[in-house]
Amino acid sequence: MMATATHRGGARSRATPVLSSEAAARLRARTQKSWERDCTWLSTERSAYRLIWPLVLIVATLLNMILAVDWQVGMASEEGRVIAFGLNKSQLVNAFVAIVLILSGRVLLILMADDPSRGVKASLGRVLGRILLVGLIGYSIWTATASVAGDLQETIDRGSAKTEAALSASRVAGTAGAMLSDANTAAQRARVDLETAQGQVVAARRALVQHVERSRQDYAGDPASIGWALNERAGLAKPYADRIKAAESEVIAARGRVTAAEQVANGMRQGVMDAETVYASKAQETGSKGKVIATMGTAIPSWLGGPLTASQIALAWGYAVAAMLELVCYAGAGASGRLLRETMNGYSETHDAAKERVEDKAQAALDGAGAASPAPAAKSRLYSRFDDDGEDAGPVDPSRRAMLMGGASQPPLGDVPPVDPEREEREAVGDAVAARQNADLIAGMVTDARNGNLEKASTPYLRDAHGLTNRQAKLVQAALIEEGLAMVAPGNRTVLT
Amino acid sequence: MNEDEARAFIRPIRREVWQWRLIYTVALVAIWNAAPVALG
Numbered sequence: 001m002m003a004t005a006t007h008r009g010g011a012r013s014r015a016t017p018v019l020s021s022e023a024a025a026r027l028r029a030r031t032q033k034s035w036e037r038d039c040t041w042l043s044t045e046r047s048a049y050r051l052i053w054p055l056v057l058i059v060a061t062l063l064n065m066i067l068a069v070d071w072q073v074g075m076a077s078e079e080g081r082v083i084a085f086g087l088n089k090s091q092l093v094n095a096f097v098a099i100v101l102i103l104s105g106r107v108l109l110i111l112m113a114d115d116p117s118r119g120v121k122a123s124l125g126r127v128l129g130r131i132l133l134v135g136l137i138g139y140s141i142w143t144a145t146a147s148v149a150g151d152l153q154e155t156i157d158r159g160s161a162k163t164e165a166a167l168s169a170s171r172v173a174g175t176a177g178a179m180l181s182d183a184n185t186a187a188q189r190a191r192v193d194l195e196t197a198q199g200q201v202v203a204a205r206r207a208l209v210q211h212v213e214r215s216r217q218d219y220a221g222d223p224a225s226i227g228w229a230l231n232e233r234a235g236l237a238k239p240y241a242d243r244i245k246a247a248e249s250e251v252i253a254a255r256g257r258v259t260a261a262e263q264v265a266n267g268m269r270q271g272v273m274d275a276e277t278v279y280a281s282k283a284q285e286t287g288s289k290g291k292v293i294a295t296m297g298t299a300i301p302s303w304l305g306g307p308l309t310a311s312q313i314a315l316a317w318g319y320a321v322a323a324m325l326e327l328v329c330y331a332g333a334g335a336s337g338r339l340l341r342e343t344m345n346g347y348s349e350t351h352d353a354a355k356e357r358v359e360d361k362a363q364a365a366l367d368g369a370g371a372a373s374p375a376p377a378a379k380s381r382l383y384s385r386f387d388d389d390g391e392d393a394g395p396v397d398p399s400r401r402a403m404l405m406g407g408a409s410q411p412p413l414g415d416v417p418p419v420d421p422e423r424e425e426r427e428a429v430g431d432a433v434a435a436r437q438n439a440d441l442i443a444g445m446v447t448d449a450r451n452g453n454l455e456k457a458s459t460p461y462l463r464d465a466h467g468l469t470n471r472q473a474k475l476v477q478a479a480l481i482e483e484g485l486a487m488v489a490p491g492n493r494t495v496l497t
Numbered sequence: 498m499n500e501d502e503a504r505a506f507i508r509p510i511r512r513e514v515w516q517w518r519l520i521y522t523v524a525l526v527a528i529w530n531a532a533p534v535a536l537g
Contacts, residue, residue: 035503042510049517056524063528066535144531151534317530324527331520 053332057106060328065102067322068143072098098143105136106329113333137330141322149318152293156310159290166282173275180268187261194254200247208240293317350450355443358435358479365432435475441468445476449485449496457486457494 019027072094073087080088087095112129215229215236232241290310297313300306308316435442445466448454455461457480462473477494480486489495 039503039507039510042507042514046510046514046517049514049521053517056521056528059528060524063531063535067531070535148531148534151537321527321530321534324523325531328520328524328527331523 057329057332060325061102061106064106064140064144064325064329065099067147068098068102068140069095070147071143101136101139105133105140108133108136109329109333137326141319141326144322144325145315145318147318148321149315152314152317153311156290156294156314159294162282163291166279169275169278169282173272173279176268176271176275180265180272183261183265183268187258187265190254190257190261194251194258197247197250197254201244201251204240204243204247208237208244211237211240347447347451351443351447354446354450354479354483355439357483358439358442358446361482362432362436362439365428365435368428431475434471435479438472438475441472442476442479446479446483446485449480450483454496457496459494 073091076088076091076094078088078091080090082088083092085092085095108129112126112133212230215226219225219229227235229236232238293313294310297306297308297310300308300313445454445462449457455465457477459470459473459477462468462476463470468476477486480496481488481494484497486494486496
């Protein structure tokens, strides 16, 4: 059933094509374009990474250096006169030692990463170098770990100090609150006392007024008795006046107590507000990095060695950062080594080796020519005759020539004038002598080409841009081809490979 | 260049770019964490 359906579907699609050939071509072109774009982008990305990497290495090394100095200065005695950078002599010495150790570690790493030298001495040197390198890497990791872990520990400590401060502020606020409540109660009591005293004053005055009225009625027409009754100093009115005075002094005392209690309450209220402000700020600060770091330690599962204490997590993270810094320097060491060798000693090495090869080749040609037999002379002939102007075009070893000529071991006969053995030998000797004389120049051009600093290998370019004679240009071309850096392209042009 | 050759051509470049991406990530994390300690 399914098979039938599939078959029918297939038949239908054959009958009406979904994709026209034009559409297919368009799609193919588009795919091709995007493929090219991807490749270009990849290549550009790689170039960017290679370009920026030395900067990253320098930054990583500088950081390593600062961390090591940090640690090493901390190891030194703090006593002594400050000489520079706020450091005393022993601290300066330690800082210098740290810089030297980190720098030599980096340099050694780079030098050893791309060291092609061979032999017992070189091997022994490499073994010693590796031992030294392990020590220096260990030093670098140790100091970076200690510094980073120390910094984290400080952050954690600050976090717990803040927590402590917040708790303390909270306690202060609680105490002040209780005291405020007491002060409020005292003020309330004082106010009640004041009211009572004020009431007593009013009652005493009213009693005096009633006494005066009653006396006026009782002793009407008897002024002496009235006078005695109304006398507040020594007469009948004295107890009333005393009561008023007592009540009034009680009012003053109560008013004083109210004021005092209110002052205390106000002070306590301010105290509570201050403590709450402190608490609020400290409580916010306690949600800090330190607390998070400390908490993260507890989140590490047991199968990963957890849970870790705050100090352990600080140390672990410090180690991780140090190891990553080290990895960065190690990973870039190979590339940096090649770069360094090229810039520092690569040129002269490459140049000397090329010069040696040119001279050896010339010497071999001269030796061959001196053997008097035309056959070896022809065999060791440096240059074959490609140019129709009679000048030598390019040096060839048979296999390379066979490759470039599409399998033919000799150049096409049509290009070559008839061979005269004696003339051939004379020219071979001339070429060899010229090559030996110009060995330095030839080696320089070969080295440039190897380093990508030679734009072209054509005779006009070598002649015009580098001031070579035609003969020198031919010799250089010969050497370039010999070294596999150039080839003879169709049309008898020498092009860089 | 046919497709196979093109793939063979781009493969090492692609591998290198991935290695660079990895090491740059590590470098970023390391420097990001070490810099505040060193400069702070």
